[in-house]
Amino acid sequence: MSSSNAIGDSTVIQQRNLVEQVADYLTQAIISQKFAPGERLSxxxxxRDLGVSRAPVREAARLLESRGLLVSQPRRGFFVRALDAAELNDIFDLRLCLERHAMARLVGDFDADKEGALRRQVEVMCEVAAGDNESRKIEEDLVFHRMVIAFAGNRRLLKAFDDITHELRLCIALIGKTHADPDSISTSHWLLLDALASGEPGRCREAIDYHIGVARDYVVQGIGETVA
Amino acid sequence: MSSSNAIGDSTVIQQRNLVEQVADYLTQAIISQKFAPGERLSxxxxxRDLGVSRAPVREAARLLESRGLLVSQPRRGFFVRALDAAELNDIFDLRLCLERHAMARLVGDFDADKEGALRRQVEVMCEVAAGDNESRKIEEDLVFHRMVIAFAGNRRLLKAFDDITHELRLCIALIGKTHADPDSISTSHWLLLDALASGEPGRCREAIDYHIGVARDYVVQGIGETVA
DNA sequence: GTTCGCCAAACTGTCGACAGTCGACAGATT
DNA sequence: AATCTGTCGACTGTCGACAGTTTGGCGAAC
Known part of the structure; x- marks a missing residue:
């Protein structure tokens, strides 16, 4: 495995699709703010920088466009997606829509196996929350929510969630930090688990509404500070 | 000036790039069953057939892949998406998820303008339903549902709907016919309108659950007959 | 008769190149 | 001084070509 930050250092990269590697590089660069929002990419x-031809770059850019990380203007090229508060609200509203549905579907056939798997994941999140690896916190959080949706059993729903996942990473990265309080994260997720274990759809809906609402308010407030 | 970027009244100079044209051709060919499900595309x-080079074909294929009309295997190429009953169920379940959310959001600020626009669209659907232009029926139906979601005011939600729209066209085309009874289509949509106009979220949910449920059962049953 | 291995054909992934188009800048004009 | 216009540079859209891989068929071995 070669270095992850540069693709075309000195050694030529093989085997894995160039498109995927370029896509990973671009994703990382965008998430890590190496490219500013709205910046044009040539x-x-x-x-030239990556030591490949334009074909894989174009395909990777198109891939990231479909993931919402880039936008393209005809004959002008690709620009880093810039999110405003309204778009952010929409994204979290859609996320709420998807997760509500998943919770409702999942509570119907919730069992010990699923509960155990989710419980272990929350424990992992608690461990990570103590450290200062911010991106790791985000990823483990997303893993939990992805598990919930995967357990719901609708693969197309899971794909829809994966689609907005990249946008979620982007907007979380934009405000530069995760939830301030590590405890609030864990308790919030324990509440989701309790609601599922209770078997009551009403409690599930309350729990996920609260959970997503807090996350949305935090991010929207954060983006407001960044802009202002 | 009334038309600064237009020549004459409605003739806008727009040179559609080859990628879009190829994408349209492929979409049409797939929807119209010119390519069989699962078929490999070279x-x-x-x-050669379209008289262009491979670059635009590749990009168009990637576009259709992101729309769920094609699937790609590394170093093997693109294949026409084949849907089974389970995937079909998942798609309609996701559609239900999105439309429920849109109805719930829309019923909050439903007004005469929106009601009028939707009413006119249903009337268009009634006119079309009398004829035998099947694809037109499908398109006008999708226009109605797209309007509902657009009126809900969440652009990201609308994009999610547009994403599954292509898949909806595909699976409706697979069973080769729309709803048998023209009357049932119109009444079903009038019910949706009445529910929205009533302002009661409960009625909206009932109406959309019934509406999507009927469509799903119809399509799933249709695909069952096709396979069996 | 079946299975394995090899070979040729076709295909995908990638590359470099050309042409048309867009935006910026300098010069001309009012 | 401000605006219009012509030119220039850079970039995207598209193309044809090459290399490595996959595929399908044919023949040999069991």
């Missing part, structure tokens, strides 16, 4: 320059 | 052959 295909030729990217190809 | 980039070179498509390029």
């Amino acid at each position: 295909e030729v320059q990217l190809a | 980039e070179v052959q498509l390029a």
Whole structure:
């Protein structure tokens, strides 16, 4: 495995699709704010920097466009997606829509296996929350929510969630920090688990509404500070 | 000036790039069953047939992949998406999830303008339902549901709906016919309108659950007959 | 008759190149 | 001084070509 930050250092990269590698590089660069929101990306320059031709760069860019990390203007090229407060609200509203549905579907056939798996994941999140690896916290959080949706049994629903996952990473990265309080994260997720274990759809809905609402308010407030 | 970027009244100079044209061609070919589900598509052959090079064909294929009309296997190429009953169920379940949410959001600020627009669309659907242009029926139906979601005011939600729209067209085309009874279509949509106009979230949910449920059962049953 | 291995054909992944188009800048004009 | 216009540079859209891989068929071995 070669270094992850640069693709075309000195060794030529093989085997894995160039498209995927370029896509990973671009994703990382966008998430880590190496490219500013709204910045224009030149295909030729990217190809030069990464030591590949324009074809894989174009395909990777199109892939990231479909994931909402880039936007393209005809004959002008690709730009890093810039999110405003309204778009952010929409994303979290859609997330709420998907997770509500998943919780409702899941509470119907919740069992010990699923509960155990989710419980272990929350424990992992608690461990990570103590440290200062911010991106790891985000990823483990997303893993939990993805598990909930996966357990709901609708693969197309899971795909829809994966689609907005990249946008979630982007907007969380934009405000530069996760939830301030580590305890609040864990308790919030324990509440989701309790609601599922209770078997009551009403409690599930309350729990997920509260959970997503807090996350949305936090991010929207954060983006407001960033802009202002 | 009334038309600064237009020549004449409605003729806008727009040179559609080859990618879009190829994408449209492929979409039409897939929807109209010109390509069988699961069939492998050769980039070179498509390029030859369409008189273009492989680059636009590849990009168009990638676009259709992101829309769920094609699937790609590394180093093997693109295949026409084949849907089974389970995937079909998942798609309609996700559609229900999205439309429920949109109805709930929309019923909050439903007004005469929106009601009028939706009413006119249903009337268009009634006119079309009398004829035998099947694809037109499907399109006008989708227009109605898209309007509902657009009126809900969440653009990301609308994008999620647009994403599954292509898959909906595909699976409706697979069973080869729309709802048998023209009257049932119109009444079913009038019910949705009445529910929205009533302002009661409960009635909205009932109406959309019934509406999508009927459509799903119809399609799932249809695909069962096709396979069996 | 079946299975394995090899070979040729076709295909995908990637590359470099060309042409048309867009935006910026300098010069001309009012 | 401000605006219009012509030119220039850079970039995207598209193309044809090459290399490595996959595929399907044919023949040999069991």
